[in-house]
Amino acid sequence: MISNSVFKNTVLFLVLSILSCGNSFDAKGKREKPKAHDTANKPGQTTIAEIKTGADNYEKYLPILKDKKVGVVTNQTGILSNKTHLVDFLLEKKINLQKIYAPEHGFRGTADAGELVKDGKDTKTGIAIISLYGDNKKPKPEQLAGIDILIFDLQDVGARFYTYISSLHYVMEACAENKIPLLILDRPNPNGNTIDGPILEKENSSFIGMHPIPVLHGLTIGEYGKMINGEKWLKNGIQCDLTVIPCLNYNKEMNYPLPVKPSPNLPNDQAINLYASLCFFEGTNVSLGRGTEQQFQIYGSPFLPKTNFSFTPKPNFGSKDPLHNGKVCYGEDLSKAPRVKGIELKWLLKAYATTSDKTKFFIPFFTKLAGTKKLQEQIETGMTETEIKKSWEKGLEDFRKIRKKYEIY
Numbered sequence: 163m164i165s166n167s168v169f170k171n172t173v174l175f176l177v178l179s180i181l182s183c184g185n186s187f188d189a190k191g192k193r194e195k196p197k198a199h200d201t202a203n204k205p206g207q208t209t210i211a212e213i214k215t216g217a218d219n220y221e222k223y224l225p226i227l228k229d230k231k232v233g234v235v236t237n238q239t240g241i242l243s244n245k246t247h248l249v250d251f252l253l254e255k256k257i258n259l260q261k262i263y264a265p266e267h268g269f270r271g272t273a274d275a276g277e278l279v280k281d282g283k284d285t286k287t288g289i290a291i292i293s294l295y296g297d298n299k300k301p302k303p304e305q306l307a308g309i310d311i312l313i314f315d316l317q318d319v320g321a322r323f324y325t326y327i328s329s330l331h332y333v334m335e336a337c338a339e340n341k342i343p344l345l346i347l348d349r350p351n352p353n354g355n356t357i358d359g360p361i362l363e364k365e366n367s368s369f370i371g372m373h374p375i376p377v378l379h380g381l382t383i384g385e386y387g388k389m390i391n392g393e394k395w396l397k398n399g400i401q402c403d404l405t406v407i408p409c410l411n412y413n414k415e416m417n418y419p420l421p422v423k424p425s426p427n428l429p430n431d432q433a434i435n436l437y438a439s440l441c442f443f444e445g446t447n448v449s450l451g452r453g454t455e456q457q458f459q460i461y462g463s464p465f466l467p468k469t470n471f472s473f474t475p476k477p478n479f480g481s482k483d484p485l486h487n488g489k490v491c492y493g494e495d496l497s498k499a500p501r502v503k504g505i506e507l508k509w510l511l512k513a514y515a516t517t518s519d520k521t522k523f524f525i526p527f528f529t530k531l532a533g534t535k536k537l538q539e540q541i542e543t544g545m546t547e548t549e550i551k552k553s554w555e556k557g558l559e560d561f562r563k564i565r566k567k568y569e570i571y
Contacts, residue, residue, distance in 0.1 A: 210418065214410035216347030216384065217242050217315055220251070223345055223407045227257050230310040235263040235294065235333055239317035239349075239422050248315050248347070249287060260309060262291045263301060265316060265329040299369065300332035306340050314346045317424045318383040320353035321438045322362060323370040323531055326424075327386050331372055334390055334402040343403040348384030348570070352434050355380045355414040357565070358504035359438065361557035362533030371533050376554070376561055377505060378438050381568065384408065388568040406570065413571050426480035432497055433458035439506040440496075442537075445528025448513050449475055449491050453484025461509060462493025465518045471495045507547045514541055 216223075217240065232252065234240070240248040252259050262269055262284060269284065269291050282291050292298075292305050306312070314333055316326045330346075337344045359377025367373075373395055381389065384406035391401050412418075419431050428434050433456075440458050443450040447465060451457040453475030460473060464486060472492045475484035494509065517523050520542075529535050540550050 210416065212411045213350065213416070213418065214243070214412075215349045216407040216409055217248050217251075217349075219347075219407050219410055220255075223313075223347065224255060224257070226345065226405070227252070227311065227313075229258075231258050231260050231308055232311055232313060233261040233263060233306070233309040234259065234313040234315065235265065235329070236313070236315045237264060237269055239420075239424050240315040240347075241422060245421075248313075249284070249289070253287065259287075259289060261305075262289050263294050263305075263312075263333070264291050265294050265326055294329055294332065299329065301336040303336075303340055306336060306342060309342055311343045311345065312337055314344060314383075314387070315349075316383065317349050317420060317422070318351065318386070319424055319428065319434055319437060320351040320356070320378055320380065321441070322359070322373075322375055322377045322379060322533065323441055324424075324437075325369055327383065328369045328372050330383065330387055331390055331395065334387065334404065335396045335400070338396055338400040338402040341403075343405065344387075346384045346387045346404065346406045348382050348406055348409050350409055350412055350416070350418040351380065351382050351414060352418050352420055352431070353378055353380070353438070354416070354418070356504055357558055357562060358554070360532055360534050360537055360554050361561060366529055366533050366535075368530045370530055374561075376558055377533070379561075379565070380414065381565060382409070382414075382570065385565075385568045385570050388570075389565070392568060393564065408570050427452060427457040429455070429457060429480075430459075432499075432501075435501050436496060436499070438504075439502060439509065442507075442510050442528070442531055443513070445525055445531045446510075446513070446523050447485075447517075447525070448493070448523075449473075449485045451475075452481040453478055453487060456495070456497055457481075459497040460493065460495050461513065462491035463513075463517070464489050464491055465522070466492045466513060467516050468492050469494070507550060511541060511547060 234249065236248055242248065242251055249259065249262060283289065284291055294301065312333065314330060318324060318326045334344060356378045357376055357380040361376055362371045362374050364374065379386065387404055387406060390396065391404050394401065420434065423429055428437060437458050440450045440461060443461055448461055448463045451460040454460065454473050457480060462473060469492050471494060472490050474488060474490050475486050476488065477483060514520065514523055524538055528538055532538065
């Protein structure tokens with residue numbers, strides 16, 4: 163017979179489990195009021211609230227910045243636990259902050275994916291902002307002139323085609339060439355320790371995938387910087403004078419909900435979790451929800467069979483000209499789907515199997531996303547998800563051995 167206290171605890175656990183799904187962000191990109199699961203992990207573990215990001219670990223880096231002219235690569239995700247932005251915090255601490263360098267989506271994180279981000283000034287502080295996107299992905303020597311040390315503080319999501327790690331590569335390369343030390347303020351990986359996907363082949367390198375790694379690499383951005391340095395992936399094998407300020411009270415088995423959305427089209431934890439699986443649709447004629455409020459949580463196209471679920475993409479804050487703009491798209495709603503660990507190919511395989519004209523399903527961009535031509539070939543020849551994933555095993559095993567050298571947590 164179940165005791166009254168056990169019964170109550172069981173009910174409480176079920177309620178908290180239900181509340182834990184789909185954490186979202188408000189219109190300004192900040193996390194809405196935390197749900198019950200945001201402040202606790204398993205019994206005896208460190209709580210989410212006790213995690214300190216590298217930015218919060220300021221006792222380690224403020225002494226390094228003293229009496230130096232400082233530049234910072236950051237955006238809206240560069241905040242401390244008290245919601246103060248790193249730029250404002252550094253100014254409060256009388257750090258001589260000279261320039262802000264902004265990646266894809268801009269300093270305030272409002273630009274569409276792939277949209278030109280222009281140089282300018284931060285309206286709040288008057289500090290010059292230099293765009294690191296478009297034709298200027300790598301800081302030029304004149305843009306680094308007068309900088310004694312550079313800080314890198316961006317929230318990554320642990321996926322190869324998320325371009326903040328490519329920005330990190332170019333920043334490290336510019337720092338190495340101009341003999342400027344780089345500080346990475348580390349942040350947790352919301353995809354944790356997960357490693358999955360095909361390894362990128364060198365001939366398919368691009369800004370959405372520069373290095374021979376799987377789609378999900380299981381590294382924090384600080385660990386990734388160490389790997390770039392250690393594997394000598396910078397031009398001519400040069401190395402950056404790199405210091406990583408680590409997170410405290412963190413391990414990669416913890417579920418870490420992001421406090422601020424990392425870019426306009428990743429609006430909540432569900433989208434971040436499904437990103438690595440659904441981003442492959444960017445290389446097809448299937449929409450993954452750009453032009454809706456459920457980006458990376460739904461998929462569909464006018465060329466898939468009619469179902470009970472449909473959506474019509476329209477220009478919005480995250481996408482000024484979405485795929486299939488104004489057309490009814492049929493597909494699936496995954497906004498309530500269970501959390502996945504790794505990459506799910508079943509939705510991609512299903513869409514290919516049921517599309518009206520398979521010759522028009524893939525576009526050349528798919529190879530850049532996959533990092534290999536093999537994945538498209540495997541899908542077209544009818545291989546199952548199990549067979550495809552089995553073909554990744556050797557590459558993933560080799561990557562794990564390399565990755566181990568650079569782990570911090």
